Amino acid sequence: MDQSQIASLLNSSELIPIPEGLKLSYGTAGFRGDAKLLESTVYRVGILSALRSLKLGSATIGLMITASHNQVSDNGIKVSDPSGGMLSQEWEPFADQIANASSPGELVSLIREFVEKEEIAIGEEKKKKGAEVWLGRDTRPSGESLLRAAEIGVSSVLGSVAIDMGILTTPQLHWMVRAKNKGLGATENDYFENLSTSFKCLIDLIPNNKVEISKLLVDGANGVGGQKIEEMRGSLSNLDLEIRNTGREGGVLNEGVGADFVQKEKVVPLGFGLSDVGVRCASFDGDADRLVYFYIPSVSSGNKVELLDGDKILSLFALFIKEQLNTLGDGDGGKEGKKSRLGVVQTAYANGASTDYLKQLGLDVAFAKTGVKHLHEKAAEFDIGIYFEANGHGTVLFSESYITWLVAKQKELTQGSEEHKAVSRLVAVSNLINQAVGDALSGLLLVEVILQHMGWSVEKWNELYEDLPSRQIKVEVPDRTAVVTTSEETEALKPLGIQDGINAEIEKYTRGRAFIRPSGTEDVVRVYAEASTQEDADSLANSVAQLVKSFLG
Numbered sequence: 001m002d003q004s005q006i007a008s009l010l011n012s013s014e015l016i017p018i019p020e021g022l023k024l025s026y027g028t029a030g031f032r033g034d035a036k037l038l039e040s041t042v043y044r045v046g047i048l049s050a051l052r053s054l055k056l057g058s059a060t061i062g063l064m065i066t067a068s069h070n071q072v073s074d075n076g077i078k079v080s081d082p083s084g085g086m087l088s089q090e091w092e093p094f095a096d097q098i099a100n101a102s103s104p105g106e107l108v109s110l111i112r113e114f115v116e117k118e119e120i121a122i123g124e125e126k127k128k129k130g131a132e133v134w135l136g137r138d139t140r141p142s143g144e145s146l147l148r149a150a151e152i153g154v155s156s157v158l159g160s161v162a163i164d165m166g167i168l169t170t171p172q173l174h175w176m177v178r179a180k181n182k183g184l185g186a187t188e189n190d191y192f193e194n195l196s197t198s199f200k201c202l203i204d205l206i207p208n209n210k211v212e213i214s215k216l217l218v219d220g221a222n223g224v225g226g227q228k229i230e231e232m233r234g235s236l237s238n239l240d241l242e243i244r245n246t247g248r249e250g251g252v253l254n255e256g257v258g259a260d261f262v263q264k265e266k267v268v269p270l271g272f273g274l275s276d277v278g279v280r281c282a283s284f285d286g287d288a289d290r291l292v293y294f295y296i297p298s299v300s301s302g303n304k305v306e307l308l309d310g311d312k313i314l315s316l317f318a319l320f321i322k323e324q325l326n327t328l329g330d331g332d333g334g335k336e337g338k339k340s341r342l343g344v345v346q347t348a349y350a351n352g353a354s355t356d357y358l359k360q361l362g363l364d365v366a367f368a369k370t371g372v373k374h375l376h377e378k379a380a381e382f383d384i385g386i387y388f389e390a391n392g393h394g395t396v397l398f399s400e401s402y403i404t405w406l407v408a409k410q411k412e413l414t415q416g417s418e419e420h421k422a423v424s425r426l427v428a429v430s431n432l433i434n435q436a437v438g439d440a441l442s443g444l445l446l447v448e449v450i451l452q453h454m455g456w457s458v459e460k461w462n463e464l465y466e467d468l469p470s471r472q473i474k475v476e477v478p479d480r481t482a483v484v485t486t487s488e489e490t491e492a493l494k495p496l497g498i499q500d501g502i503n504a505e506i507e508k509y510t511r512g513r514a515f516i517r518p519s520g521t522e523d524v525v526r527v528y529a530e531a532s533t534q535e536d537a538d539s540l541a542n543s544v545a546q547l548v549k550s551f552l553g
């Protein structure tokens with residue numbers, strides 16, 4: 001690193017000092033915390049993303065300022081790699097180091113060491129293209145000033161360019177970064193056009209007489225997602241949409257609204273009530289990368305809802321895709337005459353009834369650790385990999401080679417034949433559904449078109465299987481890292497002896513299942529339990545929580 005580069009980093013970092021005692025970790029989903037404390041973190045991640053771009057031949061990197069479903073006073077920052085996926089996990093330790101460096105001097109020496117180790121050509125070869133970083137933010141009031149801090153970080157790496165893409169959903173930014181690096185149209189308009197074109201294509205392929213359009217109510221969590229779907233509704237035919245909680249009606253982001261609230265509490269979000277009984281409703285989270293559906297079953301159900309979570313969305317997608325593969329014919333359904341490899345990926349939090357259902361369908365069910373980066377990686381091992389967390393984050397991944405195969409097949413088959421329609425549906429799904437990350441907007445459009453295709457109401461969809469009653473509890477302990485689990489997170493290896501205790505509790509219940517793991521986003525140990533009745537699930541969760549307290553409290 002030459003002197004002018006060192007001076008540039010020192011000068012800018014002196015302008016944005018780190019708050020006393022701040023200690024952050026990149027965690028399951030980037031850095032998150034009280035927005036007031038994050039300026040130095042965001043500035044430093046700006047530097048990191050410029051370095052990441054340089055390392056990868058000046059490919060465009062994305063930087064998203066959001067704290068998703070957290071309260072409005074929080075904010076956070078996540079990095080998108082050139083593929084549109086999450087930042088490579090290999091760079092997370094460096095992210096932690098620079099975010100926590102206590103002085104400009106320490107920061108610069110960490111950067112210097114890293115740049116040498118990774119052989120990043122920084123400040124050299126002036127003719128070469130510099131780094132390019134695209135910045136997006138959600139609707140949080142703190143987003144604008146944090147975005148300025150990120151810009152300062154990016155431009156303190158000499159020759160780098162930061163481009164402000166404005167207010168976006170997290171999946172929009174990931175999609176745009178991916179498209180840009182593939183040399184495709186990558187504006188927000190391109191994103192909207194892509195969604196509406198592939199949605200229309202799927203609508204046009206619905207078998208005759210099945211289309212019945214009923215109202216869909218959308219809860220935008222008072223965040224960016226409601227505003228974006230409102231922007232594109234004009235180009236969406238075959239949908240009767242009513243959007244609530246757009247944030248323009250005075251509601252607060254994520255407060256009593258949104259996918260996280262509805263999934264965890266299983267009650268109606270604000271702005272919804274008994275006049276909506278039986279109506280199909282969808283909730284986004286604060287940055288619109290999660291989607292859940294719900295409905296109020298009857299006037300006597302009070303504020304309780306029937307929840308259709310990520311597992312049920314996954315099941316619907318799997319069923320539809322399997323139907324198309326069956327139409328294509330088993331032997332001929334895959335590349336080079338082999339069967340297509342369709343797989344689904346869940347986490348330990350998936351409801352046991354959903355896993356049973358998927359296995360009954362004859363599907364290959366794989367498990368990954370909590371956190372989208374883990375599920376995504378696993379899903380990429382299949383020709384078509386569908387992954388979802390129970391909380392509604394997920395997507396359908398198509399491998400590049402499988403898409404090439406599908407497109408060739410589409411050309412080969414006779415137009416109008418059932419096989420041609422099935423292939424065309426799969427191609428349209430691969431265009432519609434976000435290939436970079438889970439995306440509430442594209443997920444919603446896929447759910448809607450599948451329901452129309454099947455001729456199903458939300459109740460009918462809900463009947464695919466019945467969720468086992470479950471309970472989640474957070475337990476605060478002095479040191480959550482004392483809990484160490486197996487790779488699938490279903491058994492605790494440490495503290496020694498706790499798993500025997502958990503097993504003994506599970507034994508007491510019909511269809512009992514329980515596990516513990518340290519959260520990657522909060523300072524708690526999470527307890528999950530399910531059993532054949534709600535009382536049993538609650539009681540099992542409570543006894544496991546007691547075990548956690550007695551071993552770690």
Ligand SMILES: CC(=O)N[C@H]1[C@@H](OP(=O)(O)O)O[C@H](CO)[C@@H](O)[C@@H]1O
Binds near residue numbers: 028029349371389522
């Ligand atoms: C049980 C649960 O919902 N865990 C969430 C939560 O992670 P934890 O590591 O459990 O805190 O936040 C992650 C990021 O949003 C999300 O990927 C994950 O599913």
Ligand SMILES: [Mg+2]
Binds near residue numbers: 069286
């Ligand atoms: Mg989110």
